[in-house]
Amino acid sequence: MSDTSVTSPPKRAGLGSLGFALCVALLALVPWFTGSVFHFHIAIMVCLGAMAAAGLATIAWVGQLSLAHGAFVGIGAYTCVLLVTRLDMPFLVGLPAAAVFSGAVAYIIGTPLLRLRGVYFVLITFALNELFRLVMLEFPSVSGGSSGIAGIPKISLFGWELRDQSQVYVFTLLMLAAVMALLWTIRRGPLGRWFSAVEENMALAESSGIPTARTQNMAFVIGSGIAGFTGAIMAHYIGFISPVTFAFQLSVSYVIILVVGGRLALAGPLVGALFLVPLPEFLRSAQEYQHIIYGVVLIIVLRFLPAGLTALPGKLSQWRRSGE
Amino acid sequence: MSAILKVEGLGKRFGGLAALSDVHFEAEEGQITGLIGPNGAGKTTCFNLITGTLAASAGRVMFRGENIAGLPPHRVVERGLARTFQSATTFPTASVRENIVRGALLRHQVGTLASIIGGGSARDAVRAAEETVVDVMDALELTAYADREAGTLAYGHQKRLGVAIGLATRPALLLLDEPAAGLNPEEVDRFGSMLTTLQQRFHLSVLIVEHHMRLIMRICDHIVVLHHGEKIAEGSPGMVQKDPRVIEAYLGAEHHVE
Ligand SMILES: Nc1ncnc2c1ncn2[C@@H]1O[C@H](COP(=O)(O)OP(=O)(O)OP(=O)(O)O)[C@@H](O)[C@H]1O
Ligand SMILES: [Mg+2]
Numbered sequence: 001m002s003d004t005s006v007t008s009p010p011k012r013a014g015l016g017s018l019g020f021a022l023c024v025a026l027l028a029l030v031p032w033f034t035g036s037v038f039h040f041h042i043a044i045m046v047c048l049g050a051m052a053a054a055g056l057a058t059i060a061w062v063g064q065l066s067l068a069h070g071a072f073v074g075i076g077a078y079t080c081v082l083l084v085t086r087l088d089m090p091f092l093v094g095l096p097a098a099a100v101f102s103g104a105v106a107y108i109i110g111t112p113l114l115r116l117r118g119v120y121f122v123l124i125t126f127a128l129n130e131l132f133r134l135v136m137l138e139f140p141s142v143s144g145g146s147s148g149i150a151g152i153p154k155i156s157l158f159g160w161e162l163r164d165q166s167q168v169y170v171f172t173l174l175m176l177a178a179v180m181a182l183l184w185t186i187r188r189g190p191l192g193r194w195f196s197a198v199e200e201n202m203a204l205a206e207s208s209g210i211p212t213a214r215t216q217n218m219a220f221v222i223g224s225g226i227a228g229f230t231g232a233i234m235a236h237y238i239g240f241i242s243p244v245t246f247a248f249q250l251s252v253s254y255v256i257i258l259v260v261g262g263r264l265a266l267a268g269p270l271v272g273a274l275f276l277v278p279l280p281e282f283l284r285s286a287q288e289y290q291h292i293i294y295g296v297v298l299i300i301v302l303r304f305l306p307a308g309l310t311a312l313p314g315k316l317s318q319w320r321r322s323g324e
Numbered sequence: 325m326s327a328i329l330k331v332e333g334l335g336k337r338f339g340g341l342a343a344l345s346d347v348h349f350e351a352e353e354g355q356i357t358g359l360i361g362p363n364g365a366g367k368t369t370c371f372n373l374i375t376g377t378l379a380a381s382a383g384r385v386m387f388r389g390e391n392i393a394g395l396p397p398h399r400v401v402e403r404g405l406a407r408t409f410q411s412a413t414t415f416p417t418a419s420v421r422e423n424i425v426r427g428a429l430l431r432h433q434v435g436t437l438a439s440i441i442g443g444g445s446a447r448d449a450v451r452a453a454e455e456t457v458v459d460v461m462d463a464l465e466l467t468a469y470a471d472r473e474a475g476t477l478a479y480g481h482q483k484r485l486g487v488a489i490g491l492a493t494r495p496a497l498l499l500l501d502e503p504a505a506g507l508n509p510e511e512v513d514r515f516g517s518m519l520t521t522l523q524q525r526f527h528l529s530v531l532i533v534e535h536h537m538r539l540i541m542r543i544c545d546h547i548v549v550l551h552h553g554e555k556i557a558e559g560s561p562g563m564v565q566k567d568p569r570v571i572e573a574y575l576g577a578e579h580h581v582e
């Protein structure tokens with residue numbers, strides 16, 4: 001997975017990443033082997049978790065941590081659902097609209113907020129997430145209030161409704177692949193270079209000609225746009241949304257997925273979601289302990305693998321070498 | 325001869341402290357100008373004001389006839405005025421090559437959309453930037469370290485990499501803040517020769533802050549001396565060296581003059 005770190009791009013796309021891609025492909029096929037609806041459901045949730053976390057990763061690449069990510073998923077969900085249910089728009093219009101609208105909101109609030117760095121940005125985004133929930137509860141005619149909006153129509157593509165879990169899964173998988181491809185392109189290109197420069201040394205980046213404020217805002221817009229995109233798919237898959245769905249617990253779980261997977265690695269969100277999303281689903285009886293489980297995993301990973309699970313192969317070979 | 329940079333009445337206060345007051349000087353095109361003074365004299369502050377890293381409390385910075393005071397740093401570099409930092413001069417976890425690419429991209433920009441979705445123009449920009457890098461690495465003798473992580477380089481090499489990043493932005497005027505700090509006398513001499521070569525090869529004007537007096541006296545055409553935020557002398561190396569105020573400032577600060 002050496003090619004997934006920012007600092008050593010394309011060249012070393014060696015056996016490691018090939019093996020990783022193969023593992024992911026095999027894992028992606030598991031629901032078809034078992035044929036279980038439950039497994040398809042988990043696989044869809046993994047894709048959605050990875051997609052949202054990939055948006056959060058984009059923001060992390062410029063060195064910022066957003067605790068309002070859940071709210072942006074919510075903005076996208078409500079945008080799409082309202083367009084589809086109230087204005088009779090097709091899902092395929094609502095979906096990009098959700099991404100664009102979430103991105104636009106991020107653009108407007110990002111300009112003043114991104115002046116704050118580190119914990120101040122984290123705190124203000126946390127407050128914003130709460131604000132989103134409270135404001136939405138204030139307008140039940142739009143949000144459905146605390147009882148939310150139920151009976152959201154299923155995802156439909158050019159009049160073809162995705163009734164089976166397996167169909168939704170294929171669609172979600174394709175969308176995740178598209179998002180990952182976009183991020184891969186960004187990282188290899190000039191913008192990705194700017195992102196990591198800003199993350200590593202803001203003063204030097206600015207003095208090297210990089211418009212650091214605009215660069216951070218672009219990351220925030222792209223990342224939050226991806227969140228909105230995820231929200232639209234999520235809403236139409238689950239069929240129910242309410243302001244509480246997008247409370248700050250959702251933001252926190254995305255942060256944990258990202259940090260556990262690897263904050264700066266391209267594959268980080270995917271690895272984090274693969275590992276964490278199924279965990280509480282399988283431990284059915286322990287579902288109310290999801291946050292405790294996540295917390296424990298987070299502490300263990302931060303203690304032993306601060307760069308996340310994606311750094312594990314590198315760490316292992318390092319340990320092996322030092323053991324010899 | 326014409327001045328590429330004119331600093332006019334530049335001043336900066338930090339609360340009650342006047343870090344820089346009413347400083348005037350010029351840097352001639354195609355020359356190496358030295359900015360010296362004991363520790364805390366205000367040299368780095370002066371750089372920060374010129375490059376927009378800090379907002380000036382007073383004064384103007386005329387670069388090629390335009391007042392650049394108040395511009396954000398990335399706009400200043402765009403106009404052809406680059407700087408290096410006294411410390412934290414690199415992107416530590418990126419390779420040497422990647423460090424320099426990040427500077428070189430300034431001259432190879434693409435539109436917003438292309439930068440997001442990629443495509444031919446984005447690829448061309450990165451390739452063109454990478455070509456610039458070859459040249460810059462060669463000039464600063466960093467080619468052998470191209471794939472090393474910047475943070476793992478020796479201190480002196482990191483400083484040199486800082487210069488390389490600045491050079492990659494294709495400046496007309498390069499501001500260097502103690503680029504030879506931490507080098508042994510032999511390396512300082514080598515660095516001096518490298519700098520004069522660079523200046524010819526890249527048609528640079530240079531404004532340099534350094535504590536290595538032998539280096540300053542050897543390479544500078546003109547020297548400006550700061551003390552307690554004020555300019556106390558300027559002139560040719562020979563003149564400045566003999567100036568009693570300069571000698572006193574350095575002795576008063578108990579600074580060792582090599
Ligand atoms: N951001 C800041 N806030 C408050 N005071 C500052 C700040 N930056 C510099 N100073 C003060 O301004 C004065 C000038 O500092 P400056 O860094 O410009 O000196 P210098 O000439 O570069 O010194 P050195 O040779 O040690 O690098 C010092 O007294 C310093 O403490
Ligand atoms: Mg200084």
